Amino acid sequence: MQITSVGGSYDSSAEVLTANVTVKNLMQEAIGTPDGTMTAPNGIRVFFSTGPTVQTGAGSVSVANPDGYAFFTAADQPYFTYSEILDKNEVSAAKTWQFDVPTTVGTFTFTLLVQTEVQYLLVINEVLTNPGGAISDVNGEWFEIYNAGTLGVDLQGLVIADSAASGRRPYHVIASSINVPSGGYAVLGAVVDTVINGGADVDYAYGSALALANSVDALKISRVYGTDTLTLDRVSYLNAAVSAQNGISRELKNPALDNANMDGSNWADASATAVYGAAGRGTPRAQNSAYVP
Incomplete structure (x- = not known):
């Protein structure tokens, strides 16, 4: 200031x-x-x-x-x-x-x-909707949040949800402290056990609260404010052939881009050389392989 x-x-x-x-x-x-x-x-x-x-x-x-x-x-x-x-x-x-x-x-x-009050500049930066192979969706789904702001943000108390064809599921309140520094990343996933989640280094497990469909879905992170919720970021996808490929995450090319449409040109598949765990393609808690300055 x-x-x-x-x-x-x-x-x-x-x-x-x-x-x-x-x-x-x-x-x-x-x-x-x-x-x-x-x-x-x-x-x-x-x-x-x-x-x-x-x-x-x-x-x-x-x-x-x-x-x-x-x-x-x-x-x-x-x-x-x-x-x-x-x-x-x-x-x-x-x-x-x-x-x-x-x-x-x-x-x-x-x-x-x-x-x-300060606006949180949290960006949904990478999403794996379909772990594929021997890793089940129940265990292997995850998404990454990037902090594009100047200040660090603690995710505790923020809420996340996804919206499949049947409608938005209830909000899940992030129950533990997850500090995301300026320019840093946090990975939220179904489970933290790398043996069963495919090797993703997950900072927070939401369990069964989210279930990313391998067809049409949306994902959002929001802030509780008074008796309301304020959306901080939201992404969605309609094309399973693009955004729900077997074992391949979708990566935002730059956190400054409009990320609303995961099927769109601002997103790309994780590179074939960006391998985590046994065989998953993606860059959890790291700069995206599709990053363009």
Whole structure:
């Protein structure tokens, strides 16, 4: 985050310092939103972690017009709210900040921190719907999630589901902590036992909660938000001959691409040289063999 004053003035008779302050988002993720679309109820809150503290001169300085006071890192810290969604490198509208500053004060300092909702940039990056060979679908299915964001994400508490011809199955809540660092991967599969799942290094087992059809299906990961769920990413496929080949995963060519259609040109089969376990083709928890910069 970058906090910038874009102009200011001092009224010596009223002893009030005025500054027009903007917030710039330097992260990959959008801020002020849980999903990139919905504005977070509390917006983007810039709060005073310390200060204002007088460094030279005499007297005390205080924030004159905060939007409120709340507990962030301590009690009764003043804050300003920016009720916006800011994408990467986007700058907010300017907001007027005022400080009560006696003329006897020379300089003062403060420390600002930001509290806000951050969009999770999780991408369904690779999917094996049909393990094939001696590995059953019940044991061998898996999919990979890539974190395209700046911040690490813990998957615990997020929900996953698939939707076959009969409709969407109930959401499964990810029950254990799975930390996915920026630029990192996590593999979710039916079982973690590499002896029976074909050799995939699975970080989390969802058991029978998902069952990826070898025909038509969709897969999604969502965030629980209040009493609702917000979709973070979703992929689907209609062509079994393309997306449910025996023992071959489908790989997204680049995590920045639109990944909604697994049958489409943004996806490709795992390379014949990308072998994991005994005979499976795919790159679980690694850069895809089909990756194109």
